[in-house]
Amino acid sequence: MTDTRLQDMRAQVDVINLQILELLSKRATLTSDIGKVQAELGTTFYDPQREAFMLEQLERNNKGPFSNETIKALFREIFRASLALEEKEARAKILVQRKTPDEKTIIRMPDGYEIGNGDFTMISGPCAVESFEQMDTTAAALAERGVRILRGMAYKPRTSPYDFQGMGEPGLQIARQVANKYNMYITSEIMDLSQIPMMSDYVDIFWVGARNMYNSFLLKALGHVRQPVILKRGMSATLEEFLYAAEYIVSSGNPNVILIERGIRTFEKWTRNTLDIGGVAVLMLESHLPIIVDVSHSAGRRDIAIPMAKAAKACGADGLMVEVHPNPPVAMSDAKQQLYIHQFHELMDALGDVRKEPVAT
Amino acid sequence: MTDTRLQDMRAQVDVINLQILELLSKRATLTSDIGKVQAELGTTFYDPQREAFMLEQLERNNKGPFSNETIKALFREIFRASLALEEKEARAKILVQRKTPDEKTIIRMPDGYEIGNGDFTMISGPCAVESFEQMDTTAAALAERGVRILRGMAYKPRTSPYDFQGMGEPGLQIARQVANKYNMYITSEIMDLSQIPMMSDYVDIFWVGARNMYNSFLLKALGHVRQPVILKRGMSATLEEFLYAAEYIVSSGNPNVILIERGIRTFEKWTRNTLDIGGVAVLMLESHLPIIVDVSHSAGRRDIAIPMAKAAKACGADGLMVEVHPNPPVAMSDAKQQLYIHQFHELMDALGDVRKEPVAT
């Protein structure tokens, strides 16, 4: 297949490769220095007019055989690489990104309870607070199995304005009372940043729902609270957008963010959403934040909660979110997906050990 | 194919059909009366415990040949129909739903300019306010072609916290100044309800972006402003969710809502989103609100803006949203999709007549 002509020409290509490499390195050093000057001057690294100028110059000087489009595309890649280098130096990296294989955010609650420390964290409770009895019955069962984080949802984002919108502050009072009784922490959904002061009196962990994942004003405001924040993936958010949403919180000052994968929207009709278990695996590679799998909203049906929970645990997630209700068929929301209490016990039995799986690196 | 046995049995089925019909009507009258009593008592129509009781009773009395599941499914349909009837009587219907084929919301601006009156409304301007010159150059071109509504975006919802987030209030000042100069109205994106008082000083039409379509707190707050509201469809929102989001605004007191279809998320990679033109046609059947088509975010590329704009107009949409920038390649956001000014003129030429297409009914 190879004859001497080919060998000879390939050797020439090899030489050129190394010459290009040398020029690229020299260029990168220069643009890095430019970046430093720009940082001093307080200007941004990305300068589209400068890029346009350079591209035009290259186009003018290009004699082929590459087309102008190809040349511009190649140089745009070089510009992007240089920009990435400058940004990297200036800011190290995206804060929520894992820099070493064993970097891991561990969230410590006031009494020393930890999330992300290698235990498999359970977050559970009914979809919404409906009454003291409902919360009390549920929490008793959860506490019996060692669950420490209770859903205490008092504001429900609903598709229709005529659907049940949650009990509001009285619901938070019930949740607090029940949580105190069973020595649990409350997580509760915040819908608007104006609720922060009021909710801070009741809530141990703020919860940002899928519908608010892109709400950058809320995310930035939650960068300033003392409580950890649970952040759900938007219903059609890419993983990149999800991590950037977390970055809004962390870069505003609150490092204690917990990610929840809750399924994405697809054409499939036998489940409410499609749990992106591969996405969970990717997030574990990309980020040091704890990652929880919500098997209730992803499935939308309780009959597959156990195999899905086992899958979540096996793939190395830090924990599970599952809805439990004393009488699911009469629940005021998500009646089809909440577990009966006896099913919750079966699920806990099926999960076994509370240690999470080690992540392959 | 039919013999006398079949004919005879079918006649019996016909009789039973009419007996069931009679019982269903009687039942509906009764549940409607129950609904009235409940309305007096201030309770909601939907009572899951009552339903559970009735289903259990039916299950106990079912002797086949239908399975219990089939019987329960059929009665759940009957319950749902009754509930729909009660809700219909109590509230007529969803406010944003079209009740007659020619019902149409017309939005009147202070100087008498109308949206939804049968003219084809153009909304245009750059993706974001970047400078006075940029806005001035663009607005001059738009005004020349009779465009009255100018994008004056000063807050940009961005995936990354490190991307350009908009000029903020100074951007609004620029937009206001330019709009006044060319006798135009400003529409500008609101990100959080706390911005309402400040923005009200600058903005003629509030704009709710795709990322905030589910933000019910913001939507309800915009039910109390005097300005009309442009509402974009969420990036993976169903049409039903979209109309309910509008219902949040309208049911809170502001009838002047304009819907924008801006493409939905799919697997396709050659366009940024997939413009749901069939969805536009469905929305026109279902709702009386004006419907605008955004050909910039749906395509994510400027080279197909003209055929898409013509499609939008032909299918009966009330107008078009298209981004225009004096120098798109150096734009601080959405550089690939904004039209050059000369392209905007070509698009206006291609659209021709400013009257919208009549909707087939």
Add this chain to the structure above:
Amino acid sequence: MTDTRLQDMRAQVDVINLQILELLSKRATLTSDIGKVQAELGTTFYDPQREAFMLEQLERNNKGPFSNETIKALFREIFRASLALEEKEARAKILVQRKTPDEKTIIRMPDGYEIGNGDFTMISGPCAVESFEQMDTTAAALAERGVRILRGMAYKPRTSPYDFQGMGEPGLQIARQVANKYNMYITSEIMDLSQIPMMSDYVDIFWVGARNMYNSFLLKALGHVRQPVILKRGMSATLEEFLYAAEYIVSSGNPNVILIERGIRTFEKWTRNTLDIGGVAVLMLESHLPIIVDVSHSAGRRDIAIPMAKAAKACGADGLMVEVHPNPPVAMSDAKQQLYIHQFHELMDALGDVRKEPVAT
């Protein structure tokens, strides 16, 4: 909340419910008898003209308060239930559907090796046969870990006609030779029913790729081969369509079908497809056929194969499909997703025990 008026009216509703129930049962018995006569006469159960007649009659007799549309919708549900009853009696059920919680298809290969018997089945090998050495090196590693089913793909369905289309029959010869050497079974993709006679000389298990899942002519033809058939879910097939595709094979005479979930198409870009792990859980509830999870095509990247494989095993799947290549970067197809041989060993270590998880019922 309830007063005597309500109690009284509710009691009347209860009576009507039971009267409707009785009529529904009577009607179902009649239509079931009609179905038997039709079966004798050899006509199909579904008779749209008869339905149209009945609906028209009901419309004519409807005096409200339900609208004609509501009445027609309710009766269409009743018709559908009756039809389901007739079909159930005539055919019991869809063949691939699980009728009892412990029903399970076990596929026995000639030497007694079984798939679906509770062991966790590994199917592995390179994406495509490229050379004897490549197959031999891979198979040696697989055999070392007890893998019995070897990918021996000689026909590759490719997006572009200019991409590598597989080695063809010489590839099958290589695969056969290598499989014999290591006492393995070959599975190989069939692209067209005309290949059946030739491929039958080489192949132990036919493989239907995602692109052919809807190819009913091929599926029916594979109902007549003696070998088992592996059926991959189409890239955007619903679970219902997937099971019906299997039904085409089984109802044509071949009960030995193995389902493979391989990820579905979504907007997510960090994985090639989105593995539908919830779908796997649903399939295990709905069907008695063995279900295999393909972690290579679903992820499209090798760095998350291990957590995904563990998730697949934990959720109760019957086995795993993973691509392995001696030198993935130079593979002629799917270079990014094939495992290095050392990674395959790590994956086998991570999976541990070869018994599958019991399915929760």
Add this chain to the structure above:
Amino acid sequence: MTDTRLQDMRAQVDVINLQILELLSKRATLTSDIGKVQAELGTTFYDPQREAFMLEQLERNNKGPFSNETIKALFREIFRASLALEEKEARAKILVQRKTPDEKTIIRMPDGYEIGNGDFTMISGPCAVESFEQMDTTAAALAERGVRILRGMAYKPRTSPYDFQGMGEPGLQIARQVANKYNMYITSEIMDLSQIPMMSDYVDIFWVGARNMYNSFLLKALGHVRQPVILKRGMSATLEEFLYAAEYIVSSGNPNVILIERGIRTFEKWTRNTLDIGGVAVLMLESHLPIIVDVSHSAGRRDIAIPMAKAAKACGADGLMVEVHPNPPVAMSDAKQQLYIHQFHELMDALGDVRKEPVAT
């Protein structure tokens, strides 16, 4: 913002840019020569082992500041560009791609009737042939409005093996008889390449359904028939895959391919699929093949056929496919989406002129 330090460093960057450009051009000429030698030797251009060698060499010589990954990514782009150049020279381009703005495939039928010549082509008829009367009634109405291409579908790809699968050859005989009576052409779906000889006796235009778009064996076989081929986009095919499917036919010898966009699968539930009108606009830019819009399968409902048809025409499509049936509610398939005959007349009135829109270029 710029000071002399910046200006100086930028000038140095400009010099390096041009040096890199020169090396890239030199490299491209060399690899192009290598490609010619390879073409003589009959080897493929893509040589992954050579690439692996070059990347390794670069990695060994890289001293920063770019990371090895960045360097490898940049060079992979360079390799890809070189490869593209070689392939371009060897094969000019993808056959179905438009090379000049006014290149357009015009398909001539035996009597001189043309598709793609600037007229707006109507393809219509019922979903499936059910009887002579049904076809005759429909065709009479179509012929009255000048429609020349009749759907004569005798093989129906159905989800369930128990659904109506079409009348088979007797259906083709009916279609042929009716088409002859009204001087129309028949298009009919082919399911398997084994049907080609038989169907060739009846069919004027072969039809490849969405489920067979990836069936490369069938596509290649249709490259050898004398009839034109209508190719539908797969239900979740990307536009790139769609064009490559057409390339399978054209590169096998049959240039007369007509593309049909029929909607893609998304989460939206109010329409059966989502018509990708932006995709139609992109296809018109990318390809010279005629492009038809199917408003029946994309919508799945007849009440929005008119606005969708107008949109299709306005965006510059070459024609329309719409299903028409004398009595849609009793149709054996797709009952909800077929137009009544009076609706077909309304649609033709609404479309007006039979000339297609010029494509903006």
